[in-house]
Amino acid sequence: MSDIGHNSEATTGGIAADRLRSIIERIERLEEERKALASDIKDIFTEAKSAGFDVKVIRQIIRLRKQEPAEVEEQETLLDIYKRALGM
Known part of the structure; x- marks a missing residue:
């Protein structure tokens, strides 16, 4: 059937x-x-x-707001270290 x-x-x-x-x-x-x-x-x-407004900066802010605060802080610290290493 x-x-x-x-x-x-x-x-x-x-x-x-x-x-x-x-x-x-x-x-x-x-x-x-x-x-x-x-x-x-x-x-x-x-x-x-x-x-x-600068659209690139707005996109960066949106990307940062999606991340955890500790992750943002770590990236900012590394960016600062890299900039100092390059004399910026």
Whole structure:
């Protein structure tokens, strides 16, 4: 006896087509959202630049804020040591 008709999801080659379609569509929606967010972020950086802010520095600050304070302190200490070693 076949499972066709007894199973709520159509299967092809052992693959639940409805489930696969759902997963793919969810990923596609999230990718579209990511594109929209990236565009929004780009617009904010453009706004910051037009307001006279240095975008490179803003990116550095954002990167630093994602790190743990101890990690930031260690990097700043190493940067200072390297700069002194180079006479900067």
